[in-house]
Amino acid sequence: MPHIHPETELHNPQSTKPPLDPHLKALENEAIHIFREVAAEFERPVMLYSIGKDSSVLLHLARKAFYPGRVPFPLLHVDTGWKFREMIAFRDETVEKYDLDLVVHTNPRGAVENITPFTHGSALYTDIMKTEALRQALDAGQYDAAFGGARRDEEASRAKERIYSFRTPDHRWDPRNQRPELWNIYNGMIRRGESVRAFPLSNWTEVDIWRYIQAEEIPIVPLYFAEKRPIVERDGMMILAEDPRLELLPGEAKREEVIRFRTLGCFPLTGAIRSNATTLDDIISELETATVSERQGRAIDRDQAGSMEKKKREGYF
Amino acid sequence: MTAPALANAALDENAVALPSQEPARIARDSRPLRLITCGSVDDGKSTLIGRLLWDTKAVKEDQAASLQRDSNGKQNDLGLPDFALLLDGLQAEREQGITIDVAYRYFSTDKRSFIVADTPGHEQYTRNMATGASTADLAVLLVDARIGLLEQTRRHATIATLMGIRQFVLAVNKIDLTNYDRARFEQISHEFKELALSLGVRQVTAIPVSALKGENVVYDGRASMPWYDGPTLIEVLELATTRSAQTVGFRLPVQRVSRPGESFRGYQGTVAGGSVKPGDSVVILPSGMVANVTKIVTFDLVRNAAVAGDAITLVLDRQVDVSRGDMIATIDSQPMTGLAFDAQLVALQPEGIQPGKRYWLKSGSRRQRVQVQPVTQLDLKSGKWNHADELPMNAIGKVHLTFDEQAIFDSYEQNRTTGAFILIDPDTNNTVAGGMITGRRATIGGIHAEEHRVILSLPADLADQLMATEIFAGRREDVDIRRVNAAKAIEVIDAIDE
Numbered sequence: 001m002p003h004i005h006p007e008t009e010l011h012n013p014q015s016t017k018p019p020l021d022p023h024l025k026a027l028e029n030e031a032i033h034i035f036r037e038v039a040a041e042f043e044r045p046v047m048l049y050s051i052g053k054d055s056s057v058l059l060h061l062a063r064k065a066f067y068p069g070r071v072p073f074p075l076l077h078v079d080t081g082w083k084f085r086e087m088i089a090f091r092d093e094t095v096e097k098y099d100l101d102l103v104v105h106t107n108p109r110g111a112v113e114n115i116t117p118f119t120h121g122s123a124l125y126t127d128i129m130k131t132e133a134l135r136q137a138l139d140a141g142q143y144d145a146a147f148g149g150a151r152r153d154e155e156a157s158r159a160k161e162r163i164y165s166f167r168t169p170d171h172r173w174d175p176r177n178q179r180p181e182l183w184n185i186y187n188g189m190i191r192r193g194e195s196v197r198a199f200p201l202s203n204w205t206e207v208d209i210w211r212y213i214q215a216e217e218i219p220i221v222p223l224y225f226a227e228k229r230p231i232v233e234r235d236g237m238m239i240l241a242e243d244p245r246l247e248l249l250p251g252e253a254k255r256e257e258v259i260r261f262r263t264l265g266c267f268p269l270t271g272a273i274r275s276n277a278t279t280l281d282d283i284i285s286e287l288e289t290a291t292v293s294e295r296q297g298r299a300i301d302r303d304q305a306g307s308m309e310k311k312k313r314e315g316y317f
Numbered sequence: 318m319t320a321p322a323l324a325n326a327a328l329d330e331n332a333v334a335l336p337s338q339e340p341a342r343i344a345r346d347s348r349p350l351r352l353i354t355c356g357s358v359d360d361g362k363s364t365l366i367g368r369l370l371w372d373t374k375a376v377k378e379d380q381a382a383s384l385q386r387d388s389n390g391k392q393n394d395l396g397l398p399d400f401a402l403l404l405d406g407l408q409a410e411r412e413q414g415i416t417i418d419v420a421y422r423y424f425s426t427d428k429r430s431f432i433v434a435d436t437p438g439h440e441q442y443t444r445n446m447a448t449g450a451s452t453a454d455l456a457v458l459l460v461d462a463r464i465g466l467l468e469q470t471r472r473h474a475t476i477a478t479l480m481g482i483r484q485f486v487l488a489v490n491k492i493d494l495t496n497y498d499r500a501r502f503e504q505i506s507h508e509f510k511e512l513a514l515s516l517g518v519r520q521v522t523a524i525p526v527s528a529l530k531g532e533n534v535v536y537d538g539r540a541s542m543p544w545y546d547g548p549t550l551i552e553v554l555e556l557a558t559t560r561s562a563q564t565v566g567f568r569l570p571v572q573r574v575s576r577p578g579e580s581f582r583g584y585q586g587t588v589a590g591g592s593v594k595p596g597d598s599v600v601i602l603p604s605g606m607v608a609n610v611t612k613i614v615t616f617d618l619v620r621n622a623a624v625a626g627d628a629i630t631l632v633l634d635r636q637v638d639v640s641r642g643d644m645i646a647t648i649d650s651q652p653m654t655g656l657a658f659d660a661q662l663v664a665l666q667p668e669g670i671q672p673g674k675r676y677w678l679k680s681g682s683r684r685q686r687v688q689v690q691p692v693t694q695l696d697l698k699s700g701k702w703n704h705a706d707e708l709p710m711n712a713i714g715k716v717h718l719t720f721d722e723q724a725i726f727d728s729y730e731q732n733r734t735t736g737a738f739i740l741i742d743p744d745t746n747n748t749v750a751g752g753m754i755t756g757r758r759a760t761i762g763g764i765h766a767e768e769h770r771v772i773l774s775l776p777a778d779l780a781d782q783l784m785a786t787e788i789f790a791g792r793r794e795d796v797d798i799r800r801v802n803a804a805k806a807i808e809v810i811d812a813i814d815e
Contacts, residue, residue, distance in 0.1 A: 023429075036572040036585050037682065178418070180748050181448065182451040182737070185737065187739060
């Protein structure tokens with residue numbers, strides 16, 4: 001095989017954490033089972049790594065699944081070039097700390113055609129810099145399985161997605177013709193060129209993610225915690241104003257607010273929330289009383305009804 | 318904690334609403350309950366699930382707002398959005414106004430969290446219901462209080478039972494439209510309990526419900542139904558048991574062999590039954606080799622025991638040949654191994670299940686070739702098993718399975734993991750059936766080990782002619798056939814002579 005990930009034995013300092021509650025333990029067991037099944041059945045798996053909280057959990061579970069060996073596949077980050085600065089720093093630290101193989105891909109059209117979220121609109125920008133870029137990276141790596149951190153509670157079309165989600169050679173998802181999935185028996189049989197997206201976190205909810213991060217002491221990007229940060233208000237969203245490429249429009253003004261992010265994507269398309277949650281405890285209790293869903297801050301979901309389903313059919317994660 | 322901290326946050330549309338009181342810290346002491354909801358088209362199933370999500374606060378304001386937008390302001394008479402839109406996530410479903418696939422929904426209370434498989438009610442979607450039921454611990458069956466039990470109710474209850482569900486809740490919905498008629502409710506629940514008993518299910522709770530008004534779903538309906546003093550739906554769900562008490566011995570289907578270095582060799586998998594601890598003697602199947610467990614390795618610590626459901630890495634005390642697809646099991650109570658098994662299955666695809674076709678069978682981590690011979694098909698109307706040569710889509714049938722290599726199973730009745738399998742069509746790679754093992758066929762066709770047998774080695778064309786005769790077809794089950802090349806045939810026969 002052209003790309004080999006030698007399994008070397010790792011040593012994990014024994015921790016003194018209390019055991020997980022049965023609910024999180026059951027979710028963890030299910031995810032580890034999926035990781036091992038995919039790693040055993042496919043020739044070239046890869047893990048989509050977006051640096052967000054779900055990716056952090058996903059990575060932690062992967063490390064658990066293969067311990068004492070190292071994670072036997074590379075991580076793939078599709079970098080639009082417009083991620084928060086702190087995300088990139090966190091990514092590089094993580095890769096270093098856990099001895100991971102990282103592949104970073106940016107769609108070359110971005111630089112050539114100067115495609116930005118400001119000039120091309122969120123829909124076209126996302127299509128080129130995320131969906132198209134992902135397809136390019138998956139093709140280049142000839143990956144036959146890609147792990148993703150998507151959860152069924154995130155969005156209506158995700159609620160029907162399988163744990164092994166089948167894709168045609170051009171990465172299309174056909175929601176009306178999905179393979180039935182019974183018990184915990186997954187069908188990994190594909191033809192050359194076809195692939196599977198595997199979702200070990202399918203049955204997790206947002207609260208589960210946070211409670212697991214807390215219980216397992218998983219590092220996450222600091223942007224999830226409230227802090228005084230420079231922002232500008234645009235289209236009803238509070239955007240982080242620290243990148244020099246963000247040009248203020250007439251009538252806009254930069255100001256400082258105590259904010260945090262519930263999800264992390266590209267900084268110009270991700271809205272912050274006002275919050276004083278500076279600890280995981282704060283975040284969890286904020287969440288348990290929250291009245292809006294996490295994707296509320298994502299501009300790309302709002303384009304039209306069924307917009308996520310449409311993107312997914314075209315190959316978006 | 319954060320309530321005071323939040324009070325300082327500026328309140329506008331971006332801010333998180335102030336909690337009215339300190340939320341209860343949730344440390345759930347049980348595993349999530351998986352349930353399936355079944356009902357006919359107009360029983361109000363979507364409304365019931367919508368109500369569960371709404372009253373347990375699983376629906377957030379922006380989701381509700383997009384619901385209001387998508388339903389073009391269509392609301393029920395309580396000013397709530399059209400719950401069905403919340404559930405029918407696919408565009409095709411919204412366009413056609415029907416549910417075409419299994420959707421999974423999540424909600425929780427202080428005591429427990431729940432995973433609902435929401436499946437369509439139409440007859441042509443038996444396969445979707447079987448899919449949803451395969452992982453469910455409990456089934457909620459819905460009927461319209463004005464109509465009572467339907468043929469569908471019997472069908473759904475039968476499928477749920479076949480898939481191993483042993484806890485039923487009957488939600489007698491739209492009770493408000495009968496003026497909360499107690500006698501009507503009692504009559505329906507009596508009929509249903511009889512039906513459940515005829516299927517062998519004893520754990521049945523019937524509840525009078527108005528999903529639309531939210532009575533006896535999450536909040537009680539005492540104001541309208543003082544005569545009902547039983548539990549609400551959510552109370553039943555909170556107390557239901559999850560399936561884990563598998564009575565058979567230790568089972569570990571090996572997913573993967575971990576060899577990170579010379580010093581370590583571990584067998585990774587999820588415990589599918591019983592428990593294990595260091596020092597236990599185990600057998601590796603199908604080889605039959607025996608070893609002792611030295612360590613149970615996990616990321617956090619070296620554990621002194623593992624139980625069903627745990628994803629572990631097992632280390633044995635000696636070099637034995639173990640690979641993916643093997644099963645490590647307790648010596649005292651081993652699973653069945655053999656070349657011929659009986660099973661029930663649900664046909665999931667338009668091509669159905671064809672007699673004699675060779676499929677891939679996957680059970681646990683083991684994948685092998687199998688030949689499937691349909692025997693009978695269940696008539697869901699009458700509950701009778703009729704003779705069948707093939708099984709069309711949505712059919713539930715009994716079949717004979719014949720393997721080339723040793724297969725390893727428990728009966729589904731004893732173990733819902735090691736007794737379950739899927740069939741994969743080698744031509745399309747699609748999953749074409751879900752199956753449940755009922756037992757091993759005692760040697761081939763029930764013939765005893767001491768009986769005389771003849772091994773013939775024939776040219777393929779002659780064998781085909783013989784097999785086409787009526788006398789042969791009549792006793793096909795008594796015959797064991799392998800197709801090999803001439804060299805292999807000579808080798809096998811020589812081996813007998815030695």
